[in-house]
Amino acid sequence: MRQVFVTVIIPYGYYARVHGVSYLIKAFLKKTECNCQIVNLGAGMDTLFWRLKDENLLPRKYFEVDFPMIVARKIHNIKSKPPLSKPIMESHSGDSLLIDSHSLDSSRYSIVGADLRFSSDLEEKLKKHNLDIHLPTLLVAECVLVYMTPQQSANLLKWAASTFPVAMFINYEQVNMMDRFGQIMIENLQRRQCNLAGVEVCRSLESQRERLLLNGWETARAIDMMKVYSFLPQADVKRIEGLEFLDEKELFEQLMQHYCICWASKDSSNLGNVLQHLGGLANITF
Secondary structure, eight states: OOHHHHHHHHHHHHHHHHHHHHHHHHHHHHHTTTOSEEEEETOTTOOHHHHHHHTTOOOSEEEEEEOHHHHHHHHHHHHHOHHHHHHHHHHOOSSOOEEETTEEEOSSEEEEEOOTTOHHHHHHHHHHTTOOTTSOEEEEEESOGGGSOHHHHHHHHHHHHHHOSEEEEEEEEEOOTTSHHHHHHHHHHHHTTOOOTTGGGGGOHHHHHHHHHHTTOSEEEEEEHHHHHHHSOHHHHHHHHTTSOOOOHHHHHHHHTTEEEEEEEEETTOOTTHHHHHHTOSSOOO
16 A cells, blocks of 8 residues: 555545544434443543534533543643633533543533543543443444453443443444455554554454444444445545546545444433433434
């Protein structure tokens, strides 16, 4: 894969990823009428909270989790940039907003420093920030599970499935990594000292689905990013492709076939048909 070509296609991949994940998130929010909570696992510098606020789609509470070092950087950015801090203050009600170097807690937004490999510690910290296990809960992980060992990601998925009676889990990461193209991707990452500890689970769409089903989720689906890209509104796709010429579409398709979106649901308390509907999105229309 030539460096120039990879640089050109990165924005296309992000475009499909953001639209695909956002579609599922917004479907969940609309079906629950925002009477729910979101837990963004390994959120990094993600701006989803601010985008949802702009669209008047905030859940009852939005949580972010990442390593304490990452959380400290994000909190510094929030405190020093009014476009980030002001929306949090605008949505806050009640007592004073709580903030220190490794956590921030308002009535609608919380950011928590925790290691996802230790679910008991994760749950304790989230509950201190008023996590409500009885609310319909959406958990989002984008390129997170693949950096955990298969056992560690299984433990996290089991914790989520056993903790929330009504829940949905969205996972975005690599797939089809056992073929030659996938091996080249792995070798390129290893040269940058980037180890995909959980790549074993990224064998296929079926192995991704199987992991979710084996760890307590009632329904699970997975589609590769080329299929997501084909679902996007064609007028907007043409606009995006007009910004920078996309050559060698066959290589682009190969790369997109090595990433996927998976989603699983659990609705043991049968609150309406919220997750039944989402879990049945076999033919997604973006």
